Amino acid sequence: MELNTLTAHELLDLMKEGKATSQAILECLYNNINRIDSKVKAYVRLGPAATPTEPASAGPLCGIPVSFKDNICTEGLATECCSRILRGFRPPYDATVARKLKAAGALIFGIKTNMDEFAFGSSTENSFLGATRNPWDLERVPGGSSGGSAAAVAANEAIFALGSDTGGSIRQPASFCGVVGMKPTYGRVSRLGLIAFASSLDQIGPIAKDVRDAALLMNVIAGYDPCDSTSVDTGVPDYTRALVNDIKGMKIGMPREYFVEGIDPEVKSIVEESINKLRELGADCREVSLPHTEYAVPVYYIIATAEASSNLARFDGVQYGLRVGDKGGSGGLLDMYCRTRAEGFGQEAKRRIILGTFVLSHGYYDAYYLRALKVRTLIKLDFDKVFEGFDCIVTPTSPTAAFKLGEKVEDPLKMYLSDIYTISANLAGIPAMSIPCGFTKNGLPVGLQLLARPFAEETLFRAAYSYEQNTPWHKIRPKINSGNG
Amino acid sequence: MYEAVIGLEVHLQLATRTKAFCSCSTEFGKAPNSQVCQVCLGFPGALPVLNRTALDLAIKVGLALNCSAQEHTKFDRKNYFYPDLPKNYQISQYDLPLARNGFLDICLEDNSKRIGIRRVHLEEDAGKLIHRSDKSLVDFNRAGIPLLEIVSEPDINSPEEAHEYLRELKKILEYLEVSDCDMEKGSLRCDANISLRKKGTKALGVKSELKNMNSFKAVREALGFEITRQSQMLAAGEALAQETRLWDEKKGETFPMRTKEEAQDYRYFPEPDLPLFVIDKDKIAAIKSTIPALPREMMRRLEEYGLSRYESGILADFKQDAGFAGRCFDIYPHKNKKPLTNFLIGPLLSEANSRGCMMSELGITPEGLIELLSLLDEGKISNLVAKAALSEMIETKKPAAEIIAKKNLMQISDTAELEGIIKDVIKENQKSADDFRSGKGGALMFLVGQVMKKTAGKANPKAVQGILKERLKE
Numbered sequence: 001m002e003l004n005t006l007t008a009h010e011l012l013d014l015m016k017e018g019k020a021t022s023q024a025i026l027e028c029l030y031n032n033i034n035r036i037d038s039k040v041k042a043y044v045r046l047g048p049a050a051t052p053t054e055p056a057s058a059g060p061l062c063g064i065p066v067s068f069k070d071n072i073c074t075e076g077l078a079t080e081c082c083s084r085i086l087r088g089f090r091p092p093y094d095a096t097v098a099r100k101l102k103a104a105g106a107l108i109f110g111i112k113t114n115m116d117e118f119a120f121g122s123s124t125e126n127s128f129l130g131a132t133r134n135p136w137d138l139e140r141v142p143g144g145s146s147g148g149s150a151a152a153v154a155a156n157e158a159i160f161a162l163g164s165d166t167g168g169s170i171r172q173p174a175s176f177c178g179v180v181g182m183k184p185t186y187g188r189v190s191r192l193g194l195i196a197f198a199s200s201l202d203q204i205g206p207i208a209k210d211v212r213d214a215a216l217l218m219n220v221i222a223g224y225d226p227c228d229s230t231s232v233d234t235g236v237p238d239y240t241r242a243l244v245n246d247i248k249g250m251k252i253g254m255p256r257e258y259f260v261e262g263i264d265p266e267v268k269s270i271v272e273e274s275i276n277k278l279r280e281l282g283a284d285c286r287e288v289s290l291p292h293t294e295y296a297v298p299v300y301y302i303i304a305t306a307e308a309s310s311n312l313a314r315f316d317g318v319q320y321g322l323r324v325g326d327k328g329g330s331g332g333l334l335d336m337y338c339r340t341r342a343e344g345f346g347q348e349a350k351r352r353i354i355l356g357t358f359v360l361s362h363g364y365y366d367a368y369y370l371r372a373l374k375v376r377t378l379i380k381l382d383f384d385k386v387f388e389g390f391d392c393i394v395t396p397t398s399p400t401a402a403f404k405l406g407e408k409v410e411d412p413l414k415m416y417l418s419d420i421y422t423i424s425a426n427l428a429g430i431p432a433m434s435i436p437c438g439f440t441k442n443g444l445p446v447g448l449q450l451l452a453r454p455f456a457e458e459t460l461f462r463a464a465y466s467y468e469q470n471t472p473w474h475k476i477r478p479k480i481n482s483g484n485g
Numbered sequence: 486m487y488e489a490v491i492g493l494e495v496h497l498q499l500a501t502r503t504k505a506f507c508s509c510s511t512e513f514g515k516a517p518n519s520q521v522c523q524v525c526l527g528f529p530g531a532l533p534v535l536n537r538t539a540l541d542l543a544i545k546v547g548l549a550l551n552c553s554a555q556e557h558t559k560f561d562r563k564n565y566f567y568p569d570l571p572k573n574y575q576i577s578q579y580d581l582p583l584a585r586n587g588f589l590d591i592c593l594e595d596n597s598k599r600i601g602i603r604r605v606h607l608e609e610d611a612g613k614l615i616h617r618s619d620k621s622l623v624d625f626n627r628a629g630i631p632l633l634e635i636v637s638e639p640d641i642n643s644p645e646e647a648h649e650y651l652r653e654l655k656k657i658l659e660y661l662e663v664s665d666c667d668m669e670k671g672s673l674r675c676d677a678n679i680s681l682r683k684k685g686t687k688a689l690g691v692k693s694e695l696k697n698m699n700s701f702k703a704v705r706e707a708l709g710f711e712i713t714r715q716s717q718m719l720a721a722g723e724a725l726a727q728e729t730r731l732w733d734e735k736k737g738e739t740f741p742m743r744t745k746e747e748a749q750d751y752r753y754f755p756e757p758d759l760p761l762f763v764i765d766k767d768k769i770a771a772i773k774s775t776i777p778a779l780p781r782e783m784m785r786r787l788e789e790y791g792l793s794r795y796e797s798g799i800l801a802d803f804k805q806d807a808g809f810a811g812r813c814f815d816i817y818p819h820k821n822k823k824p825l826t827n828f829l830i831g832p833l834l835s836e837a838n839s840r841g842c843m844m845s846e847l848g849i850t851p852e853g854l855i856e857l858l859s860l861l862d863e864g865k866i867s868n869l870v871a872k873a874a875l876s877e878m879i880e881t882k883k884p885a886a887e888i889i890a891k892k893n894l895m896q897i898s899d900t901a902e903l904e905g906i907i908k909d910v911i912k913e914n915q916k917s918a919d920d921f922r923s924g925k926g927g928a929l930m931f932l933v934g935q936v937m938k939k940t941a942g943k944a945n946p947k948a949v950q951g952i953l954k955e956r957l958k959e
Contacts, residue, residue, distance in 0.1 A: 072530075073529070073530040079529075079530075081529075086529070089529070091523075091528070091529070091530065092523065092528070093523055093528075093530075095530060191532065192530065192531075192532050193530040194530055195529040195530045196529075196530070196758075198757075199757035199758050200757035226534065227532060227534055228532050229532065229533065229534055229535065229758060229759050230532075230757075230758065230759075230760060306754060307754075307757055309564075309752075310562050310564055310574050310752070310754070313564060313566065313572065313573035313574055314527045314529070314571065314572045314573055315529075316566065316568075316573060318568050318571075318623070319526065319527075319528075319571065320528070320529075333568065337566060357752065360564070360752035360753075360754050361750055361752060362750045362752075365752075365753075365754070369754060
């Protein structure tokens with residue numbers, strides 16, 4: 001049996017019956033990675049297997065390997081954000097999520113998944129270590145920035161994986177790769193050990209083959225962390241209890257602003273069909289309005305770049321990572337700073353650092369950053385208002401299915417618009433999820449996004465599970481031939 | 486014709502056990518980079534958690550400086566690149582400092598002056614650069630230690646006022662026990678802004694920011710130098726540059742800091758890793774209740790015992806001394822407190838100073854001291870003996886009466902005993918006795934001295950004088 005093609009909950013059942021072992025699972029995963037990852041490039045720094053074969057403790061995920069995005073710290077295991085500037089960085093500590101997963105018996109997979117450098121991007125093309133390919137069409141991108149995690153899960157190179165989502169970086173690649181991805185409520189999952197992109201927007205979340213696996217991962221990683229001052233001290237429910245195939249009477253809003261210009265007609269009709277399916281299952285779907293939607297992208301690119309410019313200032317060649325120009329150089333400190341950062345950061349990272357530095361500059365702060373904070377509040381209030389009368393909101397995850405490699409690299413604005421539907425959830429801090437909802441004529445997966453009020457992840461799980469139980473999409477996996485074909 | 490306008494920025498390391506945003510120790514003088522972790526080293530993925538004790542101490546200082554404590558406070562990032570700053574931003578406070586709009590009263594020669602406190606805020610200290618000939622090293626032990634910035638209004642008009650402000654501020658901070666206030670260790674640092682304007686005008690002139698002053702004396706001297714420099718330039722019609730200047734202690738002058746800093750833009754913005762902190766009224770009241778009586782209040786209390794401002798000022802310099810003195814005055818049985826005052830400011834303070842400790846740390850209780858003092862007051866011992874007995878008390882921790890009895894130090898007022906000694910002295914010093922008889926008054930004191938010598942200081946000088954006069958008439 002190809003254990004790598006199964007979900008975590010299927011594997012846990014098999015292991016209970018003594019029909020699978022963690023060694024056998026790892027073997028199947030490595031076999032598949034050896035077979036196809038030269039094409040998919042979901043992982044970076046492939047090398048001798050560093051995954052422990054025995055769980056550190058018994059627990060709900062005992063013996064199941066979890067793949068980590070390259071920006072989540074794992075003790076002693078290279079974590080480089082797919083950036084040259086962090087080359088060789090081995091964190092001396094575990095992220096809280098890694099610690100929790102170890103305690104739950106999960107195996108931290110020994111190689112990390114590919115990503116856009118520092119999570120700056122929507123296609124994983126901004127990785128210093130080369131682009132990941134979409135398993136459904138190797139000419140296309142897997143989305144980003146957690147493209148490596150999404151592609152690995154879709155291509156059965158991972159059982160499930162962790163990603164990070166600052167503006168859609170879990171949901172958009174999940175949508176492009178036909179898998180399930182969740183961005184939890186801001187504060188639900190500890191950010192300790194997540195190398196920050198934009199601290200007020202970042203969340204770690206699961207990428208999985210089905211909704212139940214996402215719930216299993218959330219059960220372990222969610223919860224208050226006194227070492228993350230932005231994490232929230234409220235109890236964590238058992239999310240698997242929300243996996244109920246029943247959405248009768250659930251009130252679902254469809255924001256009209258998400259179904260207008262810019263959306264691919266084919267994606268639009270697939271999403272509309274899915275909404276009909278939700279209606280069929282008894283949900284009460286009605287049009288709602290989120291009037292400040294059009295400001296989400298500009299507001300996001302002000303706040304996110306401002307925070308990023310400061311968060312990335314520490315990469316200066318002094319303590320860790322790359323250092324250029326200190327030996328025999330006559331330029332001194334400034335020269336070392338400049339050369340290290342010039343050679344260490346990629347183009348998109350530089351673009352965002354410069355943008356962020358600009359919007360925080362004296363004389364511009366009020367016009368950009370301060371105003372963006374105000375509009376961010378308005379966007380949040382839009383959601384609050386809708387959630388007064390609705391349980392959740394449904395939208396497309398991205399305006400298009402996976403696009404071709406190189407298609408948007410030269411046009412950052414076009415690339416930024418790929419996240420137009422996912423960004424608002426980060427600005428509002430609300431939980432959001434993408435689930436597979438069909439395929440285009442070209443055979444590319446399309447994602448359906450569900451959003452709910454803060455800490456209502458259970459509503460998302462219930463709606464997503466009900467939809468999944470009544471549709472075939474999550475069972476369809478891409479076929480990738482090995483060899484030179 | 487010019488008036489100096491001075492504002493002071495004081496940086497104070499708070500005496501917390503652990504750093505401001507992590508649990509590393511703040512102990513001074515440890516091996517370089519031995520008190521660091523991923524948080525204070527600014528490692529990727531690390532997050533700050535506020536040390537609540539630091540916040541409480543900071544609020545305490547704000548309240549003691551008569552500031553209104555803010556019910557909401559937040560932290561901001563101050564962004565600049567420097568190798569001693571691990572994250573290349575400093576967690577500081579920008580537009581919502583934890584306390585603002587306070588004041589501090591300072592004593593001038595014959596009146597007092599109120600200096601405004603603009604703001605008090607909490608931030609993290611940076612590491613320390615150590616320069617070698619071919620390279621520079623960084624010690625991050627200091628990085629992340631909670632630092633309080635206390636910014637005065639530009640209400641100070643002379644180097645002397647600046648000096649007095651710092652002295653008074655330091656006294657208050659020591660009373661609050663929030664810091665060791667040790668300038669040598671860098672626990673307390675001071676920068677000054679100074680500009681000149683024509684007397685009677687309101688508009689501010691071009692200011693210099695003065696740094697690198699390692700003592701209050703240095704602050705006073707640097708300001709004095711700067712007043713001379715600026716007024717000479719202004720008088721000559723030269724334009725002043727707004728600049729940062731460093732004090733050169735050896736040369737006794739300031740010089741412009743050589744930097745390539747164009748106008749520094751710190752790009753402050755709210756620290757997204759920390760929430761807004763709500764400090765409710767109960768919390769503020771609880772912190773307020775921990776503030777002891779401050780130097781001015783202590784001086785007022787001491788003045789009620791009849792002490793002069795000068796005397797109360799000396800005793801109120803340190804909280805422990807003021808408290809000790811207060812307890813002594815409380816149990817001193819005489820209405821006239823002068824003898825006690827003199828003894829405290831005299832022998833006791835000099836014992837403390839020579840031993841480098843507080844009066845209260847000499848191991849003498851107020852009761853023990855008063856016992857010694859009553860022996861003096863009752864004429865049973867001389868001043869000289871009292872001083873000697875005090876030293877003995879400090880050394881042996883034995884009560885005054887025991888020391889004096891054991892060493893037979895009790896003053897000899899017994900006329901019969903004195904008569905005998907005086908008889909001998911006159912016999913041995915016939916010439917002086919004759920001198921006195923022939924009208925040389927000064928000879929009497931010589932004879933008294935001889936008696937004191939013979940009795941090892943135990944004779945009551947007044948009684949000796951009386952008897953001598955009587956005998957010499959014969």
